[in-house]
Amino acid sequence: MNIQSILAVTDLSAPGLRTVVRAASIASAHGALLKIMYAPPGFAGPADANAAAGLGAVCVDAAERFGILVKKVDTTHGGLEGAAEEAGWCDLVVIADDPDRSATGFFLGQPAERLLRKARKPVLVVRLDARANGYRRVLVAVDLMDESRPLVDLACAFDSAADIELFHAFNAMHEGKLRQADVSVHVIDAYRHACARHARDRMLWLSDATTARRNRVVSSIGRGDPARQAAVQQQYTNADLLVVGKRRGTALMDFLFGSVALRVLRWSTSDVLVVPHGALAQWQGRRAAAPAQ
Template identity: 50%
Template sequence: MTPRSILAVTDFSAHGDNALSRAAQLCAEHGAPLKLIYLAYPGEPPPPNAGCRLAHHALQLGQRHGIRVHSVNQIAFTLEDILPAARCADLLVWGTAPAGGIRSLFRGQPMEGMLRKCPRPVLVVREPANGPYRSMLVAVDFSEASRGLIELGFALSKDAQVELFHAISTANEGKLRYAEVSEQAIKAYREECQRYAQDRMFWLTDSYDARRNRVLSAIRHGSPARQVAVQQQRSGADLIVVGKHPSSAAVDFLFESVAKGVLRHSTSDVLVVPHGYRAVSSTRATDRLAAEFRRGRRVRAGAPQVPGRP
């Protein structure tokens, strides 16, 4: 899915400046318009000239990259203020400084809340945008959603080297040891998991090598989130692409998702893709067809009109 419209969120911090630069580069690369929105830091009033500063950023980015840039005049104080614009964009580029204090301990980071609520891919920017992404690491679990992650990674940066990565969780091995299963049986279980992962990885890489000869692959054992971060440091990838299942704030607080763990352990940019997402264009087309179908059913369900007598 090539992004046709991009929304960038900033708080005027260094993270926000990096996000604006990255969003502008992506818009110039894909010929997409860019919309900017300012999010106030939690618990603090926004600067009085926030609107003027945002408009100035829009003017500079438009002139520097030769793109169409529009700034939202209304200041966003909550995540709900951003969601309407986010639902109309193919990609949300996020750039805010981490929130501190007791408030963030119980409510979490604004970025985490946006990942739960936003139905679009979210690009969390940490590093300065010094050019297009040169290499990316795509975390796969061999489900059908993995294909969507790979396709989105290819579309986002066509010239980047792509490495598919899968981490075999060792949690089940711990359960087997707790149940006093023999080490020989545990070793056989590990080898079977390794064979399965290698077969599925070959299935994924083989389907893309025909179109692209820069697809690499790697398999490791351990915590998926930690292993993804370690592999990113080994490969020096500029971007990590990871999927995310729907979850609530309580579930995220009690059970850390892989996407949240990757964001916590890694230092590179991370593209978080919600499972089952659809591009804005396809979503609007589906909604339009559904509306036309409902209208057609209402017409056909009515009683036939009896023609009046002359």
């Protein structure tokens, strides 16, 4: 992942400052510019009167501690629109996992979800304290479609030292219909095995396609709801970062029908990098246009 600029959104609380530290460590690893912006909790309410002075001190501390270029983003309101506009000029947005229990949070989604929908940029939701040497293990939830290949490459490039695990949970969608149609057990078993074989073949295709070192990429397959199984796998393997792609959807669609990416975000216990498929296409195009080394 070619990260040239990062936007860290913080409310200057303890989780918000942890977010700045994570963003600064990523900026240091990628040689990127770090922009730090203040936003009130949940993007709601007026900006704190002391936010400007506090944000300036945070910027100075991050620059000195990590030896990176840091820019303070001045804003008068710190709302969602301002954050989304600033995110449009960055390659990655980093925000804390800050639950919003208001009606807005219930109907329109959590702050990270609303920013993701508005900005259409990769959003890293931070829950864990940043380690000095980056992430230890990265779990990449894939759906076996063609869009999964750039997602895997992006995840491998995001932290070059981490171990990578590709995970897919298949759900034999038509198995219930076959049972209702009184199809024999042998036919249902054959259908289930065919689904599993297809998943294994596609996982092999994905692992062979990645540009990462082969000895740090493994793959595993589960069965059942993809979001639930990805969260379970993350906790089982103790992965500290989960990477998942997200297809375009409105707030109403996400509320009524759910989104695999957003359910993964809610159920997992690690940091989560949510990558919109539009951002994947942009990153893949930029990578293809880059001169060969």
